[in-house]
Amino acid sequence: MSGTIKVLLADDQALVRGALAALLDLETDLEVVAEVGTGDAVVDTARSSGADVCLLDIEMPGLDGIAAAAAVRAALPGVRTLIVTTFGRPGYLRRALEAGASGFVVKDTPARQLAEAVRKVHAGLRVVDPSLATESLADGANPLTEREQDVLRVALDGGTVAEIAGRVHLSAGTVRNHLSSAIGKTSTSTRAQAARVAQDRGWL
Known part of the structure; x- marks a missing residue:
């Protein structure tokens, strides 16, 4: 037709x-x-x-x-x-x-x-x-950088900082910095909470 x-x-x-x-x-x-x-x-x-x-x-x-x-x-x-x-x-x-x-x-x-x-x-x-x-x-734009998003995606699985660092190929110190920044931007207190909030808002 x-x-x-x-x-x-x-x-x-x-x-x-x-x-x-x-x-x-x-x-x-x-x-x-x-x-x-x-x-x-x-x-x-x-x-x-x-x-x-x-x-x-x-x-x-x-x-x-x-x-x-x-x-x-x-x-x-x-x-x-x-x-x-x-x-x-x-x-x-x-x-x-x-x-x-x-x-x-x-x-x-x-x-x-x-x-x-x-x-x-x-x-x-x-x-x-x-x-x-x-x-x-x-809601505004996604405030997370690409690296912060990468780190939080892995954090959703509940890994340690060392495990996250291994999976995203960054040093543990750099991962801690990204997690700290993401926790601040999501107004949460732990990386698990930050990851969940970011996921709920469609930022990951």
């Missing part, structure tokens, strides 16, 4: 993919042409299926949705990406838009609104969940 928007769904949960596909296929101008369960498969599958818009979950094996959006932008500049996630964290929104995603909506968005979001993104417009947009502006 001419004028049909071809959609790729990327989500590691088959039930979610199936539900989204069923909802979108009810729309006469939308067609789900491919489904994948990992971020690594997005670019190749989008290319082979001729997808116009990729709906990407954030948390997937391999590349996450934000990294997959960046990969699509680099490899297939004409294909639009829309992040659809259960994780409505303001920091994720900012990172997704910086990666080139055209939109960001949460999974409990009503089916009609989701279909409309796909149409808008396909038309070259940007679609952002309004409550997230407000929170993102209020």
Whole structure:
């Protein structure tokens, strides 16, 4: 059918993919042409299926949705990406838009609104969940440096300073400095708390 928007769904949960596909296929101008369960498969599958818009979950094996959006932008500049996630964290929104995603909506968005979001993104417009947009502006930019983010990601696993240092290839003293700075920026008192706060705000 001419004028049909071809959609790729990327989500590691088959039930979610199936539900989204069923909802979108009810729309006469939308067609789900491919489904994948990992971020690594997005670019190749989008290319082979001729997808116009990729709906990407954030948390997937391999590349996450934000990294997959960046990969699509680099490899297939004409294909639009829309992040659809259960994780409505303001920091994720900012990172997704910086990666080139055209939109960001949460999974409990009503089916009609989701279909409309796909149409808008396909038309070259940007679609952002309004409550997230407000929170993102209020939250401000990610205050953590790249190194602080690296150190906190490892700290989420609960390792010692020495273990963190080994994994990020820095001296223990440098790791302590980064942790101290991150604890200050997150207004917490331990590295575990700092890592959790940063994760909750979508800064990692």
